[in-house]
Amino acid sequence: MRLLLVEDDEILGDGLVAGLKMEGYAVDWLTNGKLADEALKINSYELIVLDLNLPDMDGMDILRALRARKDETPVMVLTAKDTVPDRVLGLDSGADDFVIKPFELDEVCARLRALARRNEGRSVPHIEHKGIILEPASHQITYHGEKVELSQKEFEILSFLMSNIGRVVSRARLEESLYSWNSDIESNTVEVHIHYLRKKLEPSLIRTVRGVGYIIDNDDDA
Amino acid sequence: MRLLLVEDDEILGDGLVAGLKMEGYAVDWLTNGKLADEALKINSYELIVLDLNLPDMDGMDILRALRARKDETPVMVLTAKDTVPDRVLGLDSGADDFVIKPFELDEVCARLRALARRNEGRSVPHIEHKGIILEPASHQITYHGEKVELSQKEFEILSFLMSNIGRVVSRARLEESLYSWNSDIESNTVEVHIHYLRKKLEPSLIRTVRGVGYIIDNDDDA
């Protein structure tokens, strides 16, 4: 699950990154407001953690710009107690949650889980297709009524494919959804995980579109 | 997917072309602003990557002229950090995204994908004609209800012809859509693929217009 952290404080940022990675997030950490603004135009994060107090650009501007682009990604705002204008705490700010510094890492994580859950809950209760039931909330898969144990990466790949049923998903796009920008995957990791998925489920479930990507088809034949 | 790169720096351009081709784009590279302006009046691209700092013509003028012609092609602008007038960063410039030099090739590619995605997301209509159903999203062809397996090049050629039903498409134009300008195809590749298409579908489907090109006719006779 991809997460963007915008935090200029080195020490705090470092700790957050470590903690969030431990929670299983693929974290991109930016210390620069303008870069963050740019990064968000790519729009491929599931969560954003945003410090309002940045040196080069007001965090609120980033948030405003984000919402102006109709980007609904859940945003958690970090602020120091005395720098929060009251209006910010209102609903119109566009943020989904606030944490006041100093805070406990555990609390942030719990709130993030809640955010993610709430966000999934709206749009994707569970996806069902060809005998597969995928429940994002519990992170579990059922295939023809039987539980199937998937590793994290396998789950993420399947999720991505299943939320794009009928559309070809390029390998690059899959990689984007699994990793953060700068992490270089120069090998065939995705292929390998696809292979494991086919093994655990049905080989014909995921169709290869040579030179293009992978797809889970709509139709019932294969 | 055709992409126009306008970049005067030889070294940078060379690298970009290589990288973009690797991503599967058919890249046309122009180092000259005026030529680019002309090219954009004639050709149509799915993406444009534009360096603002050109020797003979301001990149912004190209962009302005493009938008003045109601051309909505997504444009990614490349700029050096200190040469970006602030106004350029505003929404009114007409660009869809910016990248500040120096940049990572990976980032540019990721952003381009995002641009293309945003742009195409609206409508991916399937084309239907004479019993053939072509679905770009799933990359599949049906002929009289039966699935037909096509290779990538075959698929691309058929796509191009089917989105130009009733119009003759010259071989040069087909080659352009499959390859970039300067990539040399000195043989009859297109003919060969046309041949395979006719074999897999109906020989009479694609009519040869001698000395001109190929066409899929409107009418029901052949």
Place this chain on the structure above:
DNA sequence: TTTAATTTTAATGCGTTGTTAATTAAGGAT
């Protein structure tokens, strides 16, 4: 620390695909 599980890397093999090139057929022009 040891063990197990997960993830990544790397190497291999195979089938598909794109391209080339040579030959045959067809269409126009003289």
Place this chain on the structure above:
DNA sequence: ATCCTTAATTAACAACGCATTAAAATTAAA
């Protein structure tokens, strides 16, 4: 009718993309 040009057909070959496997590296768990 013949010649010349253009297109169709076929086969051969090289290159590529993907699947698969095993092993290494990393991470989590005991």
